[in-house]
Amino acid sequence: MFAAAPELPPCGSNTKSARTWVDIYDSSGxxxxxxxxxxxxxxxxxxxxxxxxxxxxxxWVYIEMNDRKTNTKYKSNLAETTE
Structure with a gap:
């Protein structure tokens, strides 16, 4: 899922960005x-x-992993940011 994917659109000037991109969101999205x-x-x-x-x-935050090759998104559970 994290292999370089030069066949997919670049991330800015990075033409060998990963197949899967990861975004961080707060609990409200x-x-x-x-x-x-x-x-x-x-x-x-x-x-x-x-x-x-x-x-x-x-x-609280969660991540979303976007597998750009299969166009599939995976959303995590909420994670607490304070201890």
């Missing part, structure tokens, strides 16, 4: 950030998002 070049599933352990100064981070 607002997109926070996305990744288009994860090399393998280990990259899922290193996802992050940034917010503007003084913005309170969401308490």
């Amino acid at each position: 607002k997109r926070l950030y996305g990744f288009c070049a994860l090399a393998n599933r280990d990259g899922l352990d290193k996802l992050w998002f940034a917010l503007e100064k003084d913005v309170i981070p969401p308490s």
Whole structure:
């Protein structure tokens, strides 16, 4: 799912972006950030998002993985961002 896919549309100037792109959303569905070049599933352990100064981070987020080759989307369960 994370192999380079040069036959699919590029991600900006990255013509070898991954087959599967990953987006992060808050619990209301607002997109926070996305990744288009994860090399393998280990990259899922290193996802992050940034917010503007003084913005309170969401308490819960989820990811959506878009397999661009099969046009299939996979949505995760909500994950808590605070401990």
